[in-house]
Amino acid sequence: MKLITAVIKPFKLDEVREALSEVGVKGITVTEVKGFGRQKGHTELYRGAEYVVDFLPKVKIEVGVDDAQLDGAIDAINKAAKTGKIGDGKIFVTTLEQAIRIRTGESGSDAL
Amino acid sequence: MENHIYELQYAIDTFYFLVCGALVMWMAAGFSMLEAGLVRAKNTTEILTKNVALFAVSCIMYLVCGYAIMYGGEIFLSGIGQVDADAVLGEFAEREDGFRGGSIYAGASDFFFQVVFVATAMSIVSGAVAERMKLWSFLLFAVVMTGFIYPMEGAWTWGGNAVFGMYTLGDLGFSDFAGSGIVHMAGAAAALAGVLLLGPRKGKYSADGKVQPIPGANLPLATLGTFILWMGWFGFNGGSVLKLGDISNSASVAMVFLNTNTAAAGGLVAALATARLLFGKADLTMALNGALAGLVVITAEPSTPTALTATLFGVAGGILVVFSILLLDKLKIDDPVGAISVHGTCGLLGLLVVPLTNSGSTFSGQLIGAATIFVWVFGASLIVWGILKAIMGIRVTEEEEYEGVDIAECGLEAYPEFTNS
Numbered sequence: 027m028k029l030i031t032a033v034i035k036p037f038k039l040d041e042v043r044e045a046l047s048e049v050g051v052k053g054i055t056v057t058e059v060k061g062f063g064r065q066k067g068h069t070e071l072y073r074g075a076e077y078v079v080d081f082l083p084k085v086k087i088e089v090g091v092d093d094a095q096l097d098g099a100i101d102a103i104n105k106a107a108k109t110g111k112i113g114d115g116k117i118f119v120t121t122l123e124q125a126i127r128i129r130t131g132e133s134g135s136d137a138l
Numbered sequence: 139m140e141n142h143i144y145e146l147q148y149a150i151d152t153f154y155f156l157v158c159g160a161l162v163m164w165m166a167a168g169f170s171m172l173e174a175g176l177v178r179a180k181n182t183t184e185i186l187t188k189n190v191a192l193f194a195v196s197c198i199m200y201l202v203c204g205y206a207i208m209y210g211g212e213i214f215l216s217g218i219g220q221v222d223a224d225a226v227l228g229e230f231a232e233r234e235d236g237f238r239g240g241s242i243y244a245g246a247s248d249f250f251f252q253v254v255f256v257a258t259a260m261s262i263v264s265g266a267v268a269e270r271m272k273l274w275s276f277l278l279f280a281v282v283m284t285g286f287i288y289p290m291e292g293a294w295t296w297g298g299n300a301v302f303g304m305y306t307l308g309d310l311g312f313s314d315f316a317g318s319g320i321v322h323m324a325g326a327a328a329a330l331a332g333v334l335l336l337g338p339r340k341g342k343y344s345a346d347g348k349v350q351p352i353p354g355a356n357l358p359l360a361t362l363g364t365f366i367l368w369m370g371w372f373g374f375n376g377g378s379v380l381k382l383g384d385i386s387n388s389a390s391v392a393m394v395f396l397n398t399n400t401a402a403a404g405g406l407v408a409a410l411a412t413a414r415l416l417f418g419k420a421d422l423t424m425a426l427n428g429a430l431a432g433l434v435v436i437t438a439e440p441s442t443p444t445a446l447t448a449t450l451f452g453v454a455g456g457i458l459v460v461f462s463i464l465l466l467d468k469l470k471i472d473d474p475v476g477a478i479s480v481h482g483t484c485g486l487l488g489l490l491v492v493p494l495t496n497s498g499s500t501f502s503g504q505l506i507g508a509a510t511i512f513v514w515v516f517g518a519s520l521i522v523w524g525i526l527k528a529i530m531g532i533r534v535t536e537e538e539e540y541e542g543v544d545i546a547e548c549g550l551e552a553y554p555e556f557t558n559s
Contacts, residue, residue, distance in 0.1 A: 071419050072351035073476075074464055 027122040027135060028096050030089045033059065034107040034115040039085050045106035046089060049098040052138065055088040065113040084115060090125055092135045144230040145223075147383040148242055154382040154391075155247040161373025162254040166193045168366030169261035173268060174552075175360025176423065176475045178352065180542025181269045182552030188264045188273060192280045196257035199285035204256060205249055207289035208297050218245045241381030251377055255321050256284045258374070262325030265475035267332045269339050269352075270539055273547040275532040279522055283328055287518045291511050295320045301510055311503030313496055316378035318438035318488030319508050324515045326482025330471070331519035335527055338472030340539050349467045352474070357422055364426040368402050371433045375440045394440040397448035398433065401440075404452030405432020405459070412460045427463065427476045428456035431484040438488035442495040451491055455484045 034042060039056065046054060060081035067080040091099045100117060108114055127137040170189035174182050206213045221244060233239030260280050267276065293299045295314060300306045314320050341350055354360060375398045381387040409428020413421035432452030436443070443451060462479035473479065489504045526532050533539075538546035545551065 070351075070353075071417055071421065072353045073421065073423050073467075074413070074417050074460070075349040075351040075467070077351045 027125060028091055029120045029122040030099055031118045032087050032103050033084050036083060036085045038107045041106040042103055045102035049102045051089055051099055057086045059084050059086045090122055090138050092138060141227050144227055150383045151241045151381050152243040152247045155243055155251045155377060158373035158377025159251040159254050161370050165258055165367050165370030166261060168363045168370055171359045172363030173265040173475055175356040175363060176354035177268050179355040179553055180544055183544040183548045183550050185268050187548055188276055191277055192260045192264055193257045195277060195280045196260050196284040197253055199281055200253045200256045204285050204289040208292040218249060238384045256288055259288050259321045259325035260284055262477050262481045263329040266329035266473045266477040267336055268474045270533055271336055272532055272534055275526045275530055278526060282522050287515055288324060291324055291514050292320060307507045310506055311500030312507035313492050313499035315439045316375045316437045318434055318485045319511050322434045322481035323485030324511055326478045327512050327515040328519040330478050331516050332523050333471055335523045336533055338470055342472045343470050360426055364429055368429060371398050375437055390441050396445055397436055397440045397443055400445055400449045401432040401436035401452030402429045404449040405429050405456035408453040408456030409460050412457050424460050427459050427480050430480045431455035431459035434481055434484040435488040439492040439496050447495060455487060458487055459484055
């Protein structure tokens, strides 16, 4: 099992959710986050003076997937979140040791 | 029959005065909203407290002694409510130009109209010193400003008295219809003196001299405040015609409304365009300041310019205010709402353009009048602020400023569910 953590542009969230549903992902966790990457921040203007906003708002989604689903899910996020412009975000994949569904006590891939 | 007509004229002119006074009173709401919008959320309760309290203090102090200093009469307004109807009708009969002669109205309505102007002048100060001044030092200053400093210069101008017995501004060709100088520049002069002694907000200017913007918390409120001021200004300038009850005066009132409105429009468009050209963006707060700048400029003489001239006066104010705000920031004079630029710089411009359309005034008279008002109000304010600073301090501590003066001064946050420190 793998945990996919993707940081994407907030306005792409709906498209990513739909794309993941299509490849059979049953659930995702979404968090509003702030951060910076190579895009750095951006500048804003108030009464003629510019100032830098260091951390930009992004959405972080976390998806637990079976190994067989991994490539499809990554591909789905990649396609749906891509604008081709700076600041599209990143996808991280980590090994997931265990997953448990609290209601039924199922574990492993069955719990995803 | 003639007496009945006179009674009606008295009634309509008194009524007009009262309605205009109520409109100007509403400007206090405009200033409150504008200032609440342009400060940070953590300083909202305090700026609102300042605005309501300064209005009340102004009304009481002008009643106690301000009106007596400015226009003569008794302190505490004693006797102002007594009207002898027959004597008033006698005054009407003696007027040289009859029905079209000078306006005669209730003394109490005159006080009501004048008192809201004092509050306007004081409101200008609160925005400039926002986010860092101690509440009670500010209110003590308000007592002196509205009970003494403003009434003194008011006595020299609208009151017709000689300046310390030396010269009379009216004889020199000074004319300020509704108070570009007497109200607005005076308020800005007091604000400037306070800001110079107070210093900029922490973090506004970096060590290398760059401006660090401190964005206002609520631009919808700032916009609403500007519209309220714009509306109140019809009373401010329109009421200053002093009479409605004959053809030429009511036509003059109509022209004043028209010019006041168009100057604000010109100021807004000019400031918006200037900001767009200078910064590449349509800066809302500059546009709002532009509308107010146009209003301040036209206030010195809204009755004689043509509609086109009034618009151009507003445009000049709208352009000037943007550069004035940038200049003050270069000089590290921190004015969170732009009050000194809007009311001071543009108030001066308003005085100086009066002779272009009003042949009864002179440039020299306008300059001497502006200098007299500025030197007196700035100097007297500097002394009062200085005394307050020495006795009780005028600035909150650095820690209180960081946490917000809402908690430090009022113990209450404006948006307790949204800000948590």
